[in-house]
Amino acid sequence: MTTTERRPRTWLSWPVWLLALLLVAAAVAPLVLHWLGNVDDQRLVDLDVYRTGGAAVLEGRSVYGFVTPAPQLLPFTYPPVAALLATPLAAMSWTAAQWTWTALIFLTLAITVRLSFRAVLGGAGTVPGVPDGGPVSPHAVPDTPTGEADAVPGTPAGGAARTTGPSGGVRARLGGLVRFGEVSEADGTGGAGGVGRLWTPLLFAALMIACTYLMPIRDQVRFGQVDILLVALCLADCVARRPVWPRGMLIGLATAVKLTPGVFLIYLLIAGFGPGARREHRETFFVAALTAALLTLLPFLVIPGDSADFWFRALLDPERLGANAATTNQSMRGMLIRLYLPDALTILLWLALVAVVAWYGFRHARRALLDGHLVAGVALVGLMAVLLSPVAWIHHLAWVVVVLGALAGDGRDPVRLRVAAGVWLYYVLPIPWWGVTIKAAEIPVLSPVLGKIVQNGFGLGALVLVWLLGVWLPNRRETFRALP
Numbered sequence: 001m002t003t004t005e006r007r008p009r010t011w012l013s014w015p016v017w018l019l020a021l022l023l024v025a026a027a028v029a030p031l032v033l034h035w036l037g038n039v040d041d042q043r044l045v046d047l048d049v050y051r052t053g054g055a056a057v058l059e060g061r062s063v064y065g066f067v068t069p070a071p072q073l074l075p076f077t078y079p080p081v082a083a084l085l086a087t088p089l090a091a092m093s094w095t096a097a098q099w100t101w102t103a104l105i106f107l108t109l110a111i112t113v114r115l116s117f118r119a120v121l122g123g124a125g126t127v128p129g130v131p132d133g134g135p136v137s138p139h140a141v142p143d144t145p146t147g148e149a150d151a152v153p154g155t156p157a158g159g160a161a162r163t164t165g166p167s168g169g170v171r172a173r174l175g176g177l178v179r180f181g182e183v184s185e186a187d188g189t190g191g192a193g194g195v196g197r198l199w200t201p202l203l204f205a206a207l208m209i210a211c212t213y214l215m216p217i218r219d220q221v222r223f224g225q226v227d228i229l230l231v232a233l234c235l236a237d238c239v240a241r242r243p244v245w246p247r248g249m250l251i252g253l254a255t256a257v258k259l260t261p262g263v264f265l266i267y268l269l270i271a272g273f274g275p276g277a278r279r280e281h282r283e284t285f286f287v288a289a290l291t292a293a294l295l296t297l298l299p300f301l302v303i304p305g306d307s308a309d310f311w312f313r314a315l316l317d318p319e320r321l322g323a324n325a326a327t328t329n330q331s332m333r334g335m336l337i338r339l340y341l342p343d344a345l346t347i348l349l350w351l352a353l354v355a356v357v358a359w360y361g362f363r364h365a366r367r368a369l370l371d372g373h374l375v376a377g378v379a380l381v382g383l384m385a386v387l388l389s390p391v392a393w394i395h396h397l398a399w400v401v402v403v404l405g406a407l408a409g410d411g412r413d414p415v416r417l418r419v420a421a422g423v424w425l426y427y428v429l430p431i432p433w434w435g436v437t438i439k440a441a442e443i444p445v446l447s448p449v450l451g452k453i454v455q456n457g458f459g460l461g462a463l464v465l466v467w468l469l470g471v472w473l474p475n476r477r478e479t480f481r482a483l484p
Contacts, residue, residue, distance in 0.1 A: 116405025252291025
């Protein structure tokens, strides 16, 4: 099909994109209006913390010496650079800040959905300069989807690979040396069993709506949280095909703002210096580490007292983050604390679990990267940020959006789609709070045991997701590829 013949379809897609935007707006409006219409002292309470931290910088007050007004009484818990970045929010009116921040949440959610589901949405467009359904030039590989790639059984990490898409020969000619952003699970010409360009906006809208109503994303809107912004930064840094920024810079920024994305530094370190590593992976690690270090040192020049206060006092007080035993803490440490074992035993068990889960998760994340499954690798590392952290609230599980994209793949495997749908439903339901209800029922034997299991449902679910992405998903790819 020639460029002239394709042009009408391109123009026809704009009304469909407008319809998709209207559908998303209509679907999310009840959620947004509900939480932005909440009583003032319950409205976007985390955004209030950010603004108050920014205001403290502007007014020369102590960033870590305040709490927000009653009944919340929340302290500023982020590194000093986050307070500096929050100064524009403090300069706005409270109403303007609420709407601006909520719009930013949905903008970064849209970026996350687009990148996470790039494989299934890849059928929306064609490779630039390539006719619809035509072959993909090997010279275009770094900037175009290249097929669902898997290492050839029996070859070493980074060895020759094959794909199920039409560009499998391209991947083989490249010798399986995968760059960040180079390989996705879309074939670039059909995706999702041949979803056409005109239908893709509606598919994107459906995915946006579905992800908006995940409980971790609903909590982003409820509290005015920053997590989905950090997810988008880390994901874009890993999977963008031709970033205009030095790759690694966004991970460094996210790490400087909230520390937990620092798990990506471990990921990059392992990927860049282990067997089969590429120089690009090492360079990405150095850029990320340098960016995080510079943004950590910068506040010592601007607000030195607050910087010292954070790193040598506030950071060492986990209770500043809230009640660690609360249901909303779904990290492994939170689940162990709710067992109410002796403190020393709890610490020992936690450290042992951290070592085992970190080894397991990072090992499979690195394997995913070397095999070209970048979204799955990012999803695994994001789950490490939740599970290994001393405190991980439910809204920290915004990484589930990336998990769903990795599970769905290019949309051709119905088994993977059903598993993704099941995971979506699981994280839509308020399962941890069901556990609280069961415990409150005080049914002998049943309430204490079942109640605790259900109360830890999202954290236990995250552990299952690590297995799904690390073991089940690679096996399923092999099974699906072998089907007649």
